[in-house]
Amino acid sequence: MRVLIVGGGAREHALAWRLSQDAGVEVIGAPGNAGIAAVGRTVAVDPTDTEQVVELAKRESADLVVVGPEAPLVAGVVDALRDNGIDAFGPDRAAARLEGSKIFSKQFMARHDIPTAGFAVFDDPDAATRYIEEANRPLVVKADGLAAGKGVIVASNAKEAIAGVDRIMRERAFGDAGDRVLIEECLVGQEVSYHVISDGHRFIPLAPAQDHKRAFDG
Structure with a gap:
């Protein structure tokens, strides 16, 4: 199975690292980073350019495209992939407005x-x-x-x-x-992120997580 991961941040590196551990999975980062290159291949591409991403997915015969960053999601990369019959994981442009x-x-x-x-x-x-x-x-x-x-x-x-x-x-x-x-x-208290994966009809809850942005002086 060939998985194209759109993005080049730590989030995409974590996804690539985990996916690469499954037997038979080949990972390609677009554009990726050094961490992704260590577990797969990388291809220089503008992740917010829908035409470039679709063309790359077709050229690489990607079985699945995982879109990580917010900017490509807001730009409609998932919509463009699905319009071209390519399986993509991520919210479409309309749903991404909640983040955008x-x-x-x-x-x-x-x-x-x-x-x-x-x-x-x-x-x-x-x-x-x-x-x-x-x-x-x-x-x-x-x-x-x-x-x-x-x-x-x-x-x-x-x-x-x-x-x-x-x-x-x-x-x-x-x-x-x-x-x-x-x-x-300004609300004061514990911050918790609760994520679910949904296809628009069903959902699967993931483990809750905490983000500690204000730790130390940085």
Whole structure:
């Protein structure tokens, strides 16, 4: 079985490492990294270019394509693969909006009565600043779009929150991802991620996990 893994991060390396342990599985990274190259092959390709990924999958006669990073998912790589009759593991473009836009995700949760922290949405930095000054409490400021996991500022006071708005919206630290910001109430407690795999009709739960982003000074 030939598995094409789209992406080049640690997540894709972990997937490649595990898949390569199964007898009869050949792993190809697109574009991959040194870790993936140690357990399979790598091919230079832009993972967000749907045509390049589809062409590579066809050329390599991939039995399955696993798409790891958020950007290719949001770009519709899974949709393009399935449209070409290629089996792909990952959400389609519509489902990936939950990851690609924090505002869309929050509005989805509010619309479907899914418990979530209180929030406000802004496309004007001055309006966001006024909201922060009036709130005068710990807040979380988030760039709406994908920012490689860096677009979130947990602010303990108004000064830090306003600095976050300035960095995202005025300094454009994350480019177009910062066209709008999401400002949430700051929740304190244990963070747990609970993942499931679904085909749209059935689901399989995976083990819960914790992410310790704020460990130590880094």
